[in-house]
Amino acid sequence: MPARVRPYQPADRAAVLRIAADTAFFGEPVERFMEDRRLQADFFIAYYLDHEPQCAWVAVANDEVVGYLTGSTGARATERGKTATALKAAAGLVGFRYRVGPLTRRYALRAARAVLAGEYPKIDEHRFPAELHINLTADARGLGLGRALLEACLNQMTALAVPGIHLSTTSRNVAALRLYEKLGFEVLGRKRSTLWEPWLPGEEIDNLVLGKSLPAN
Helix, strand or coil: CCEEEEECCHHHHHHHHHHHHHCCECCECHHHCCCCHHHHHHHHHHHHHHHCHHHCEEEEECCEEEEEEEEECCCHHHHHHHHHHHHHHHHHHHCCCCCCCHHHHHHHHHHHHHHHCCCCCCCCCCCCCEEEEEEECHHHCCCCHHHHHHHHHHHHHHHCCCCEEEEEEECCCHHHHHHHHHCCCEEEEEEEECCCCCCCCCCCEEEEEEEEECCCC
């Protein structure tokens, strides 16, 4: 099918949020571990679309958005923007904006415990300040769109004179890891994850941070 990559536009927002929710659980819908997909959107996606949309890209096939990449330059304003977005979502929780059930409560408790236990590798934000997140629908995989999205992002960050970029993933994302390696990403840190044990009993999963140094202009 005809496919291409282009910069994100505000009209793409609904499609990006839908794809993010439909693929949140290792390619499966977010409802596996969270009752209300609006909560995932507001906590994890909204910052990038609201504050750094110029760093976002979409993959389009047959005039339909089938994938996206959100990015951040890692500028000083990034953390302030992320904090403001998280506080807004937290206010929504207090105000009963979201549907919160046993799945969300279990996920939140396990995620908090994973953070406190140091299960996420640390990042050298001086060497790799930029970041990216990428997702494709199942039908869009194998068409070269993931590579095209990544190359668009890497070229943009290089033009902006960003020294390096990082991404977070897990050892379960085998196909994507092969692509990242081909594009020059290296594993910067690895930590065993306990977050998903209730959903994937007996499966060993590592949290990974990958990074790539970018050429100076």
